[in-house]
Amino acid sequence: MRPNRNDRSRRATADILTQHRDTTMLTRFTKQLVGRGPVYYAWRRARTAWVRMRAGLRHVHPTAYVHPSAEVRPDLVCHEWVLVSRGCQIMPGVELGRYTMLAPNVSIVGADHLYDKHGVPIFFYGRQPNPRTTIGADVWLGTGVVVMQGSSVGRGSIVAADAVVTKD
Secondary structure (H helix, E strand, O other): OOOHHHHHHHHHHHHHHHHHHHHHHHHHHHHHOOOOOHHHHHHHHHHHHHHHHOOOOOOOOOEEEEOOOOOOOOOOEEOOOOOOOOOOEOOOOOOOOOOOEEOOOOEEEOOOOOOOOOOOOOOOOOEOOOOOOOOOOEEEEEEOOEEEOOEEEEOOOOOOOOOEOOOO
16 A cells, blocks of 8 residues: 555654754764864864964964965964954064954055156066064954055054054
């Protein structure tokens, strides 16, 4: 005898609920194991060490976190507990103070092209030396902030999203 449609849908529903329960239990177990416990922190330290080694970041404190997609130069200086989020672009000569947070897509770029000679294409001018850029301690730079090289952001500052910092 052929099972009716209601029996098949009940079995399918029971299978889905069983799979959901198993997935939920596995997720809960994984969160307990990995979550914010010692395994998670060991994994994060290893990942951060790998990013530092790959990018040649010798002056980055071990507690600082640089996202793998961030484009940073090897002379970057990061103090304790600095966060550099995804998509950040940091040019040479930058120092980040302790507890500084850079939201996604923050750019610290140079105003380094010379453009004062008329009649000569900017491409052939050359560049001036990069000035040092200092971001103080406990600073939060919002999403999409652009900081021009040579600027300083003072201690405890909060810079709004999509702002452009051109002066101290």
